[in-house]
Amino acid sequence: DTEVTQTPKHLVMGMTNKKSLKCEQHMGHRAMYWYKQKAKKPPELMFVYSYEKLSINESVPSRFSPECPNSSLLNLHLHALQPEDSALYLCASSQDEAGGPSGEQFFGPGTRLTVL
């Protein structure tokens, strides 16, 4: 299985809502990532988990809260978002050896988030 899955595919939420994005992979990868992507722009790294521990937080606002419950799952909890947070949110995974990444990142199809 070389697939990263993400749910939901689309999400519309108000600025006072709380919602969560989910990501799953069964490739045995120990590094997992959250990216934010605006239309026709490259992905922007938000968070990296390595062996279920938060490794990188790219100064993301606290209204985004990541969670890695186990080696296959990655969540992104959303609360009090702003309209400018509307974007495609991508999850990715890669092998992680000796504390560093190796090889390519595999991306999920993304969640299209709209904040009203």
Add this chain to the structure above:
Amino acid sequence: AQSVAQPEDQVNVAEGNPLTVKCTYSVSGNPYLFWYVQYPNRGLQFLLKYITGDNLVKGSYGFEAEFNKSQTSFHLKKPSALVSDSALYFCAVRDIGDNDYKLSFGAGTTVTVRA
């Protein structure tokens, strides 16, 4: 520090003609180089990578790329383009010497293949 430049925002070719998407990179050490393709409303799909070894790398869907260390380039090529190759293409680099999870992406090149 590492960075990638994709000098062309758009590339337009006729179906059946050769396709080239340009990429140059900058790293302090040796690079891991990647090409990804993104179709509308989809995630990024991995096309190919250069880690070490042969400078000509073959990937998915008939794409290949040539690593040129002296020119710090990693251009993506396809001998005969298809309409279905129309998409957004990203080049990405990571410094081998860094135990760092960060990929640096280029700005992207939109490829349009006309029938």
